Amino acid sequence: MTSPFDNLTKAQISKLYELLGVHIYSFSENQEILPTIKNENIVGIVLEGYAQILNIEYNGNEIIAENLYKNSVFGSNISLTNSENYQIIARQDTTVLVIDYDKLMNPKNLVHNYFNVFFRNLFDIINVKIREKNERIKILEKKQIREKLLEFFEMENKKNRLKYIYLPFSLKDLADYLAVNRSAMFRELKHLKEDKFIEIKDRKIVLLYKL
Amino acid sequence: MTSPFDNLTKAQISKLYELLGVHIYSFSENQEILPTIKNENIVGIVLEGYAQILNIEYNGNEIIAENLYKNSVFGSNISLTNSENYQIIARQDTTVLVIDYDKLMNPKNLVHNYFNVFFRNLFDIINVKIREKNERIKILEKKQIREKLLEFFEMENKKNRLKYIYLPFSLKDLADYLAVNRSAMFRELKHLKEDKFIEIKDRKIVLLYKL
DNA sequence: ATATACAAGTTGCACTTGCACCTTTTTGTT
């Protein structure tokens, strides 16, 4: 997993900070990140901690648009839609580095090798993000909960090639990820158990049809 | 809209081609693109024409994963999932430039300014792609067809700020984009008309609630 | 002018899902 500062020395990172005029902000747990500069064109990098991007719907519903872990990259041109109806919340004490997008894209930067190394790292991180989004879309396109679940199992299974998968989050969060009603998903999981497709023990799901 | 070769002279593009050892392939209408090198780690750029990435489901269903127009960038690490169940089909006579991903990411490239300019263009193009995918996800997360439609209208409306939108594609394609059954979507459009939310004339949809 | 192909539009019906409202189990806190 690439980090934004891979292959850069401390001295180069300092120079990079200066070149891009970065700002570093710290937020405590449950604090809103970047409420004031939200509508500006920025790129953020999570240096420490854990935060979430939430989409806020007209009815007040909050949907987790993205999880931001250490080294995650986000920003108006990267992970956010052009809408204003979102919020970024620190879920732990979190440190964020903020770069002005125009400064990042300034062609003059390209003469500095340390910048180009950094930029290449960003490219790599963003590519991973696209792959994740493609996976989610492929699941959400499925019309039935059973199909969504099986597609999800298939994808998780491809990552470790075992006959079972470990959920990286709670079943409740899985329902959100699949964008289906939680109890409807539970019902479908029960049917899958009854049909001997799967067995569930806590967060371990055994894929019986893979045996 | 950024193209991969913005701000590069013909001479620089030649040097770039040499540096990256690019290959250029031509495909005729309805021909499959890259059937042989599909599983290799590549980045493709559409130089001319129009193609589509199709996800192929276990039951043979084909879902349009992405439209590739001129200057679109695609590839195993960019727009494709890590599955093998997809196909890229030329919908017109199409010319594609292919770069080996490892060659693209070779740190030695970073000493060449023309490479860095090119790389920056790719970054820009890919960011647009992420924004598009975020928009689609935001729509697909909605549980009801009506909500999906209204979210779609909202997003299209934000792009031109008028009281109506022009569909960029057919209603059939809209149903695919929203990942819902076509006739169920028609039914819901009819309800929206009956409820005086919208009026439809061909591909022009008037948003009555915006008036 | 006729045939062909495809998008648009419609309808009935069975099945799936969301939702509201429960209970039980697990987890964390004082």
Next chain:
DNA sequence: AACAAAAAGGTGCAAGTGCAACTTGTATAT
């Protein structure tokens, strides 16, 4: 140990949706 809070698990029911099977409209080609 007692309590609160959250996750897991469950159920009835109404509403929504997918699907199949149509009709109508429109454009293109022969």
